[in-house]
Amino acid sequence: MNLILFGAPGAGKGTQANYIAKKFNLYQLSTGDILRNEIKNKTETGKKIEKIINQGDFVTDNIINELLKKIITSSSCKNRIIFDGYPRNITQAENLELILNADNQSINFIFFLKVNRETIEKRILGRITCEKCNKIFNEYLDSIEIEKHECGNNFLKKRKDDNEEALIIRYDEYMKKTKPVLDFYSSRSYFHEIDGSQKIQAITNKIEQILVV
Ligand SMILES: [Zn+2]
Numbered sequence: 001m002n003l004i005l006f007g008a009p010g011a012g013k014g015t016q017a018n019y020i021a022k023k024f025n026l027y028q029l030s031t032g033d034i035l036r037n038e039i040k041n042k043t044e045t046g047k048k049i050e051k052i053i054n055q056g057d058f059v060t061d062n063i064i065n066e067l068l069k070k071i072i073t074s075s076s077c078k079n080r081i082i083f084d085g086y087p088r089n090i091t092q093a094e095n096l097e098l099i100l101n102a103d104n105q106s107i108n109f110i111f112f113l114k115v116n117r118e119t120i121e122k123r124i125l126g127r128i129t130c131e132k133c134n135k136i137f138n139e140y141l142d143s144i145e146i147e148k149h150e151c152g153n154n155f156l157k158k159r160k161d162d163n164e165e166a167l168i169i170r171y172d173e174y175m176k177k178t179k180p181v182l183d184f185y186s187s188r189s190y191f192h193e194i195d196g197s198q199k200i201q202a203i204t205n206k207i208e209q210i211l212v213v
Helices: 013-023 031-040 044-054 060-071 090-102 116-124 143-148 164-186 199-213
Strands: 003-007 027-029 081-085 108-113 125-130 136-138 191-195
Touching: 003 013, 003 164, 013 027, 013 108, 013 199, 027 031, 027 060, 031 044, 031 060, 031 108, 031 136, 060 090, 090 164, 108 199, 116 125, 116 143, 191 199
Parallel strands: 003 081, 003 108, 027 081, 108 191
Antiparallel strands: 125 136
């Protein structure tokens, strides 16, 4: 089986991808890793990629497609790929289908780990730290643990963190960019939207339930 995993920043996509890959013996395909490998191995394509990146440009879809094709059709990865963070746009989605179809493969499952903006904000902005033991809590999610905390509540402080706003902007950008790709896939019977605000284990269980049917 081949599957695609989409997830907004903060939805725990990486954790789930690693787990599923291990459990079902899948090859976790990340285009970032593929590009880095080409550069590291100093292949012809790698040299080209390095030049493009050094110029501050984006690697073209053509280059990515060629590299993808090599992996997708290879005997060791064929029909056991988990696409992590790909495709990012409609053109890539269409190309992916062409590559798969030409090799008699298809996408069997698509998962979208959905977290709404409110949850992301709570996760990011609710962080409080105990200045005595440095333990981190979330004021919205850990109310029981906070109440029982051994240092008492006097040391619990909110730290101003410049990353907070950046994280929320990153979420907004992801959702905006990914929306067309999700729309492209969402009517398909093998598209599954999963509540990414649940605990990691609950999300894993849900995905497994769908995969083993
Ligand atoms: Zn403490």
